[in-house]
Amino acid sequence: MKPILVAAALSLLLLTGCWDNKDINHRALPIAMGIGYKNGDYTVYLDIPKVSASEKGIEVYSEHGKSINEAIDLISMNLESQVDLLHLKVIVVDKPFALHGLEEGIASIIRSRYIAPKTVFVICDQPLDRFFKRIDDSSNDGKSIYDFFQKDAGWSPQIAFTQVWKIFRSVHSYTNDVVLPIIKAGDTTILESTGSAIMKNGVMVGRLTNEQTLLYNVFNGDNLMGKIEVMNHATVQIVSNRLRCRGRFQQGKPILKSTLYLKVIIVDTTGNPSTEKIKTELKILVTDRFNEIFKIVRRDKADIFGLGQHFRDDFSRKELSQWREKYLPQLQIELDVKTVVRNTGNLKSP
Amino acid sequence: MFTLDAVKVHFSTNPDFVLSRIHIGDEVISVTGLKSLINFPQSVHLLREPLLALEPFTVQKLVEMGQELPASSDRIIDEILNGMLIAVHDATDVCISIIPVPQSLSRSISNPLTENNVRGSSSAFNEDIDTNLGLLRKHVNSSELQINHYSCGSMTKNTVTLCFLNQSIDPNLLHSITQLLESGANSDLSTLKDLSKLFKFPLLTLVSSYLVSELPQTASRALKDGKVVIFIERLPFAIILPSLISDMFMTEDDLNHPMIYSVLLRSLRVIGALMTLMAPGLYVAIVSVNPDVLRFELAHTIAISRLDVPYPAIIEALLLLLILELIMEAIIRLPSSIGPTVTMVGGIVLGEAVVQAKLVSSLLIIVLAAVTIANATVVGFQNSYLIRLLKYLLLFLSALFGVTGLLAGIVIICAYLSSLTTLGVPYLQLKQPKGE
Numbered sequence: 001m002k003p004i005l006v007a008a009a010l011s012l013l014l015l016t017g018c019w020d021n022k023d024i025n026h027r028a029l030p031i032a033m034g035i036g037y038k039n040g041d042y043t044v045y046l047d048i049p050k051v052s053a054s055e056k057g058i059e060v061y062s063e064h065g066k067s068i069n070e071a072i073d074l075i076s077m078n079l080e081s082q083v084d085l086l087h088l089k090v091i092v093v094d095k096p097f098a099l100h101g102l103e104e105g106i107a108s109i110i111r112s113r114y115i116a117p118k119t120v121f122v123i124c125d126q127p128l129d130r131f132f133k134r135i136d137d138s139s140n141d142g143k144s145i146y147d148f149f150q151k152d153a154g155w156s157p158q159i160a161f162t163q164v165w166k167i168f169r170s171v172h173s174y175t176n177d178v179v180l181p182i183i184k185a186g187d188t189t190i191l192e193s194t195g196s197a198i199m200k201n202g203v204m205v206g207r208l209t210n211e212q213t214l215l216y217n218v219f220n221g222d223n224l225m226g227k228i229e230v231m232n233h234a235t236v237q238i239v240s241n242r243l244r245c246r247g248r249f250q251q252g253k254p255i256l257k258s259t260l261y262l263k264v265i266i267v268d269t270t271g272n273p274s275t276e277k278i279k280t281e282l283k284i285l286v287t288d289r290f291n292e293i294f295k296i297v298r299r300d301k302a303d304i305f306g307l308g309q310h311f312r313d314d315f316s317r318k319e320l321s322q323w324r325e326k327y328l329p330q331l332q333i334e335l336d337v338k339t340v341v342r343n344t345g346n347l348k349s350p
Numbered sequence: 351m352f353t354l355d356a357v358k359v360h361f362s363t364n365p366d367f368v369l370s371r372i373h374i375g376d377e378v379i380s381v382t383g384l385k386s387l388i389n390f391p392q393s394v395h396l397l398r399e400p401l402l403a404l405e406p407f408t409v410q411k412l413v414e415m416g417q418e419l420p421a422s423s424d425r426i427i428d429e430i431l432n433g434m435l436i437a438v439h440d441a442t443d444v445c446i447s448i449i450p451v452p453q454s455l456s457r458s459i460s461n462p463l464t465e466n467n468v469r470g471s472s473s474a475f476n477e478d479i480d481t482n483l484g485l486l487r488k489h490v491n492s493s494e495l496q497i498n499h500y501s502c503g504s505m506t507k508n509t510v511t512l513c514f515l516n517q518s519i520d521p522n523l524l525h526s527i528t529q530l531l532e533s534g535a536n537s538d539l540s541t542l543k544d545l546s547k548l549f550k551f552p553l554l555t556l557v558s559s560y561l562v563s564e565l566p567q568t569a570s571r572a573l574k575d576g577k578v579v580i581f582i583e584r585l586p587f588a589i590i591l592p593s594l595i596s597d598m599f600m601t602e603d604d605l606n607h608p609m610i611y612s613v614l615l616r617s618l619r620v621i622g623a624l625m626t627l628m629a630p631g632l633y634v635a636i637v638s639v640n641p642d643v644l645r646f647e648l649a650h651t652i653a654i655s656r657l658d659v660p661y662p663a664i665i666e667a668l669l670l671l672l673i674l675e676l677i678m679e680a681i682i683r684l685p686s687s688i689g690p691t692v693t694m695v696g697g698i699v700l701g702e703a704v705v706q707a708k709l710v711s712s713l714l715i716i717v718l719a720a721v722t723i724a725n726a727t728v729v730g731f732q733n734s735y736l737i738r739l740l741k742y743l744l745l746f747l748s749a750l751f752g753v754t755g756l757l758a759g760i761v762i763i764c765a766y767l768s769s770l771t772t773l774g775v776p777y778l779q780l781k782q783p784k785g786e
Contacts, residue, residue: 021749023663024641025656029649051653086642087649116642146646 025051027084032145034128035068035105037097044071045132046083049143060132068108085114089146091164092122092131098180098197098204106168106202117165120149123197123204125184134185144190157217158210160196171202174320175308179208179216200302200324212293215286218260219243219305231281235268239342247310254311254327259336260286266344275341283337290335298329307331353445354380354438356423357430372398377407378440383450387433393450397437409444412437416448431507456481462564464731469606474564479509479583486513486579489570500531502539510539511581518576526773527578527591539582545589549773556739558732559772561593567602592772596780598623598733622727625720626737627763630667631748631756633717638663639752656711664749666710670718673700678722
């Protein structure tokens with residue numbers, strides 16, 4: 001019995017294959033990856049912060065390949081340390097790739113298991129080589145692109161926030177689509193947001209402006225603490241938002257009744273408007289903007305709000321597969337905005 | 351007189367053997383004993399005064415002063431070695447043993463040396479078994495306290511005392527302990543190892559089956575919890591049986607603090623133990639196997655701090671741990687006058703030079719410093735040995751399998767601890783149940 005135990009213990013040590021663990025300082029930890037697409041050819045850019053005590057900054061490496069993994073492998077081969085994508089935070093793709101469709105790219109990311117499904121996905125409005133060159137030149141610690149999308153750092157509510165797994169879901173779900181943020185290198189700042197892209201089954205079909213993206217985030221329940229909204233007679237700060245939706249069928253047509261509850265603080269007023277007036281103005285403003293977005297949604301047949309979710313139990317599986325094409329354009333949305341003015345700032349309101 | 355002659359022959363080469371005669375009227379009494387154990391002049395004086403005052407002399411009066419012994423030389427030799435004064439009435443050969451004025455061979459009651467306490471009583475057990483019993487009686491003033499004496503050893507005799515509270519002790523536990531002690535009447539019992547052997551505790555165990563404490567209040571608490579306390583002559587501590595996992599985290603001293611603080615203090619010790627166990631393993635796992643569990647900023651900083659470090663993380667950690675263990679061991683051995691030097695040299699080596707020389711990363715220094723400090727939070731010296739050793743298991747498993755290995759190691763440790771029993775009492779029991 002004893003020799004067997006000893007042999008088992010030894011094989012535990014020797015057969016694990018874990019002797020080739022690489023220490024952290026021998027791994028290249030890219031923080032952002034760019035994927036460019038041209039006629040079936042991928043170009044991969046890796047944004048790797050320099051691991052050095054004396055100099056800060058980033059290095060950008062790029063390589064071409066028939067697939068994303070081949071290109072990454074080529075970079076890893078030519079690099080003095082092993083590329084480890086586990087810390088990847090942002091994936092930037094160029095517009096041609098987004099228009100062609102991300103399905104294969106996303107599938108290979110999910111399949112490889114080296115990239116975390118929580119990695120943020122971004123579309124770049126300009127050629128990637130220019131974009132990365134600009135980042136390389138201007139950022140000093142290499143983390144700006146990561147901080148830009150960090151909810152506890154530089155993220156602001158006008159920017160969409162979509163992780164890899166959500167796109168994967170969008171590709172395979174009947175009732176869920178996503179929007180991806182669109183950025184480019186800024187003039188004064190390092191990055192600049194230029195709205196967001198509506199992705200239907202992983203293919204870019206339309207765009208939202210920054211303002212519309214904000215409402216998209218409101219609708220999806222992201223907390224917009226401190227977002228300021230300007231109207232004709234007043235400027236208010238939205239401090240809390242909550243949304244309730246209820247879907248039902250009427251004469252074969254889907255109807256969604258949504259109520260948006262907003263809590264606001266009055267920041268500025270012009271010409272002494274009453275609280276009621278401010279509420280009405282806010283309601284009109286928000287409803288108008290929403291209707292604009294809903295129009296886009298019906299036109300592009302991309303369910304970015306996941307409205308189909310509210311009707312899932314009304315459909316058979318077969319009907320559900322027609323949700324985007326048949327039912328979404330018919331969908332009627334009754335949006336009600338209920339506002340509470342939590343306080344009127346330090347001054348009294350009439 | 352025949353008996354005393356044999357005794358005299360037996361001790362003939364011992365310079366501390368004294369045999370003198372006292373004359374009381376016409377009677378002659380031989381007094382004998384070892385002057386290294388007995389304060390002879392005072393003892394003889396104590397014997398003679400009452401006899402002179404109570405003339406006329408009768409044998410009966412002599413016998414009343416002590417305990418009569420059978421006139422066998424072996425028995426007398428035993429009594430002499432135990433430090434008794436032997437008086438023999440020459441005419442009748444009546445032999446008695448008297449409690450003498452002893453030579454003081456023990457230090458006085460002092461502060462505990464290996465256990466500090468903040469609020470409890472700070473007198474500690476010492477080498478003298480009677481002093482220890484006295485201290486214990488002061489702490490447990492109860493008629494239930496039972497103290498059994500055993501004399502163990504064939505070559506050298508040693509007194510072993512078993513104390514327990516009749517009311518709280520589990521009869522089965524008591525039965526097995528007394529049986530084992532009685533069976534060991536012929537085996538030498540002067541070290542803890544002898545005791546383990548007597549109780550048939552496994553040799554290759556990591557967790558000691560008994561708790562050793564210098565503090566009378568710990569012993570008294572143990573008695574009240576239904577454990578037994580054993581004293582061995584010349585060992586300056588109480589041996590508490592059986593030892594449970596709660597002994598690692600709870601002290602009697604805690605109960606002198608307000609409730610919230612005692613709970614917090616105990617949780618702090620649990621955190622300390624977990625930290626000592628896991629921190630080195632976690633460092634190695636995170637640095638070499640699973641860097642993905644770190645935040646990016648931290649990963650980047652660690653990568654920078656490990657630049658130019660030539661060894662893999664496991665070697666690096668082992669190297670520094672070895673130095674730490676050496677320092678900890680050296681400080682115990684060294685006289686207190688040289689101790690600070692070692693501390694200082696160790697501080698320089700660990701603090702600055704080793705990082706400057708790029709042998710280890712600065713983060714590892716922080717990790718190991720935290721480990722060493724946390725190691726000391728555990729109650730009881732032998733318990734800190736346990737976690738000091740087990741951290742290496744986690745270290746190696748982490749180096750091989752990363753965070754998964756760390757988890758597996760903790761499972762192994764839990765399984766091991768739960769497999770332990772002492773005299774039928776599971777180690778993972780929080781409190782010994784009181785007997786019916």
